[in-house]
Amino acid sequence: MEKQETLHQSLKNQTMDLHEKAHSIPYIKNLLNNDIQLESYIGHLRTFAIIYGTLEHQLSVSKHPEIGKFLKGYIPKLPLILADLEELNAKAVKDIMPAVSKALHVADKILLYSEKSPFKLIGFLYTLDGSLNGGSVFKTHLTKTFGMESHVGISYFKAFNEEYKQFWKGFTEMLNTGIAGKQEKEDVLTSAKEIFIDLIGIYESLNPFDEKDLKNHITSLNPEAGNFPISTNPLEIEAAINAGQKCWYEFPYYEQRYGERGKRFTVSDSVWLINLCELSQDLANRQVNWLANYLAHIGMPTFTMEIQLKYMYEELVKNIPKNEAKYKKLLLASEMLKNQRNSQIDVALFEKSNSAFTQLCNDLKISGHNMKNTGKLITSSIADHRNGIGETETDFKTWISNPDLFSASWIQAIEKTYSEINHQIES
Secondary structure, eight states: OOOOOOHHHHHHHHTHHHHHHHTTSHHHHHHHTTOOOHHHHHHHHHHHHHHHHHHHHHHHTOOOTTTGGGGTTOOOSHHHHHHHHHHTTGGGSOEEHHHHHHHHHHHHHHHHHHHHOTHHHHHHHHHHHHGGGGHHHHHHHHHHHHTOGGGTTOTTGGGOSHHHHHHHHHHHHHHHHSOOOHHHHHHHHHHHHHHHHHHHHHHHHHSSOOGGGEEOOGGGTOTTSOSOOOOOOHHHHHHHHHHHHHHHHHOHHHHHHHHHHHHHHHHHHHHHHGGGGGSOHHHHHHHHHHHHHHHHHTTOOHHHHHHHHHHHHHHHHHHOGGGHHHHHHHHHHHHHHHHHHHTTSOHHHHHTHHHHHHHHHHHTTOOSOOOTTHHHHHHHHHHHHHTTOOOOTTSHHHHHTOTTTSOHHHHHHHHHHHHHHHHHHHO
């Protein structure tokens, strides 16, 4: 009786012709001949950052009970790629827009499949991580091409090591034994081939490219930010990055809850906010209200947006003082949010909320959690609720009083603060 082909064998067999095609692509041929431009290599890393960023996040939050078993021993690749881009000072290099557009198209499919066909994400991961089997070859040529010392800028390709080989062995065994359903197997097969074809399209865009294809795109700052235009003025981008970082450090809650991924979104959101300066004040205010309300629903009280806009105005005026009138729209939008808060919360009550919360933590002998600005975030979330922003399962209050994350005494302090502020408002 003929032995049935395993899923891993089927995956390898269905892409043999695509492997041959990949080696004929100018970008791959030139890379293997130590003859590629820095823009092409950085474009390679950026497009993979877009795809891996979306894929790894969706896999990490997948509710499908079978997905997690494929990730045992998995080493995330996005941090490696981001480290390479930092080492290469990639912010000074423009994006190859056709390649970025193709990568964003893949990211859109990942989001779609994560809900409807989650096993397709496993097929995507198979092809992406499978490409690292050639990583040892690529890193040698990249080192020669760019004269990289100590293999700087190729940590992604260096991920092909003994630890990776152990993961890959377990991953392919799980492909063969851990998928029972016919449809799930078909989803893995079709999606693995689908993304291989998509990657070929990306490689074809990386070399050759036209000068007109080189532009700044938001994904160079945050691979998961999506598809929207950003300023082409480097002084404006620098100001936005500085403002985003200042806002990040103003609220340690961000790091506690959102980690490095949240930091990237804080910066990319700041860069997007520059676009508001091109609108009328009324339209800019409406855009700010929409974004502030959305962010409040997922855990960021509108006070955080108020401060971010204020920092944006200050940093932009510091970098380009002649455009102060244009940038003032951001300050006025910040004041709009402040006025909305003040309509619900007495100014004095708001200003003393941080010190009051700190004192309460001291009284309850709480240590380790008293994050800067917690009192004001609590007060702002109360004002938001009173302004019609409904509470959700992901809002600030729900997270900051989660018993799986915080001690009973901390939660007692949070609940007491909410109660006392509401009482003072009503009295």
